[in-house]
Amino acid sequence: MYNQRNEQLCAKFEEAGIDALLVTTLPNIMYLSGFTGSTAMVLITPTKRWFLTDFRYHTQVAQQVDKSFELVDNTGKNLIKVVLPSLPGSESLQRIGFESTNVSYDMWGLLSSAENHEFVSTKGLVEDLREIKSEAEIELLRAAVLLNEVVWQEVVGTLGADTTEADLVAEIEYRARKRGASGTSFDPIVASGANSSKPHARFTQERIVPGTPLTFDMGMLLGGYCSDMTRTVFFRDCPEKWANIYNIVKLAKDSANDAVMPGKLGKEIDAVARQVIIDAGYGDKFGHGLGHGVGLEVHEGPRLAQVANMQLRVGNVLTNEPGIYLPGEGGIRIEDMFVVRADGPENLNTLSTDLLVVG
């Protein structure tokens, strides 16, 4: 698996005009090598793969990293002056690509100090491979989605009159760990009342407000892969105004889902959902994109957004998450994950998106 990924990567070197790629983005390192630690870089060439990290991670490298990589200790060593010259054959690597999104201005300063190598800006070489999920990856994503649904259902079951947003966040994290998740794929969003009008709300110590939207936006991390799901429910009562808005959001989501096919542009799918919301008079209340890719990262490519010009490809896994937000009042968002298949979308979620009143 790792061999294949690295070979696919090296097949892009000629077009990118590079002899090697210095990979510094952690999810890319994980994708290429299996490493889940937080400090490393890898240097990939068509004939040799080096794994550079410090003292703290050597044991973990021995356990996790694909055997096609050679471990190089770089504890406190200058990459350009010491580490690179120590790698046999590296002197022949004239043009070494680096990841321009990830490399800092300071790191660029270090790279450009090299006298025997030219460092060349590249973008998205590994990320592009990661956008097409294998069937094995899709099964891991499916498992992360299923776990997310199980945990969410359990957590909703704990809701009572005294429950706070913070309580529900605590329950999500605890039940995630207890059921075997490596963790949550992002800090869970639990937002009730006016707080739900913020798409990226931070939970509070306030009790859940009956008769207002209660938004859960949460994800599990399982086997390295992420899930991401949003459900907006109502505690005890759903006023008609919110029920109407809920059904607009649901229609927007379902319509976008129906439009998914390989070859469609991300902005075309976004436009389908957005038009439903515009037609209902809430166009200015849906200020974010419709969705994003999910994999080793909870936000990755491709995107479903007004500016997304890329075509959907078979094997993409994305979210579909329209929303309507009324500042100071509340907001509704519904989110599922789907795979782009040759004949259309396959929804990875299994739970209903029908309006749910709980408690």
Added chain:
Amino acid sequence: MYNQRNEQLCAKFEEAGIDALLVTTLPNIMYLSGFTGSTAMVLITPTKRWFLTDFRYHTQVAQQVDKSFELVDNTGKNLIKVVLPSLPGSESLQRIGFESTNVSYDMWGLLSSAENHEFVSTKGLVEDLREIKSEAEIELLRAAVLLNEVVWQEVVGTLGADTTEADLVAEIEYRARKRGASGTSFDPIVASGANSSKPHARFTQERIVPGTPLTFDMGMLLGGYCSDMTRTVFFRDCPEKWANIYNIVKLAKDSANDAVMPGKLGKEIDAVARQVIIDAGYGDKFGHGLGHGVGLEVHEGPRLAQVANMQLRVGNVLTNEPGIYLPGEGGIRIEDMFVVRADGPENLNTLSTDLLVVG
């Protein structure tokens, strides 16, 4: 408070050769403005402060950000071509500093496309201010330390024959939330047996192994500030070999603590602990630095390490965390946080570091 911090920052502009600073590092933005969201940048000048963020965070800005900042919507707008020219008076900002550690190569490409401004690399202007904690900040750190101790004590109390590392991580997070933490300041490390030999171990689903080191390295996030504490305990039994190593680590920590005074170099404090470990024959088993600053970030300046040439200053808050790691067998680390006071260290932790056998 925010006024004072911004004025202290602007007082450094002349020496840095800049008319304004574009701040893109999130903890720095929080320090200067109060904002806790995840997407923003601020432009600070001696006479005007602008807060740039997109649609999703406008409500949060209204609630959190200091009123001395003017909100500027930058949703989908090019910073150089659209946003900057729209700011009244910005045409007079000839040299604008940027944070070179944080700005990516791509962002640098955008900044250097400006025709009417010169963007100037700066490093650590805000971080340097953050290293000196006010008494109010120290009280927040003290509260985060106390909460950490309370949660740790509770969690140790749950330890039983069937408890796994993952169970203990779940308990830490759950009890943190339930007691009012915004979260943990990093993913808790709970490592038993050979897993404890990795300084940055990842928890497993394995049961705690009696008679081996059980390391907890954990921190709370409270009021924006972090804590960080490590305790290594023994479940049921502590073999003499490990008791000896434990007491070496404890002596190293206590000796380093006694050496803390304003004006001492970070490497001098590190050397005191390291010498104790070297003298005991474990010099090559302590591969990381002795400590680091803690504040809005769990790892910030200054450092206690072999290469740390900076002097300790009154108001620094740091960790003191020596360790000895035997690959494949286990490891011991003990960590407290302290404040550098005019007359020496003040330990923020209150719990004993004596060898503890539990269960």
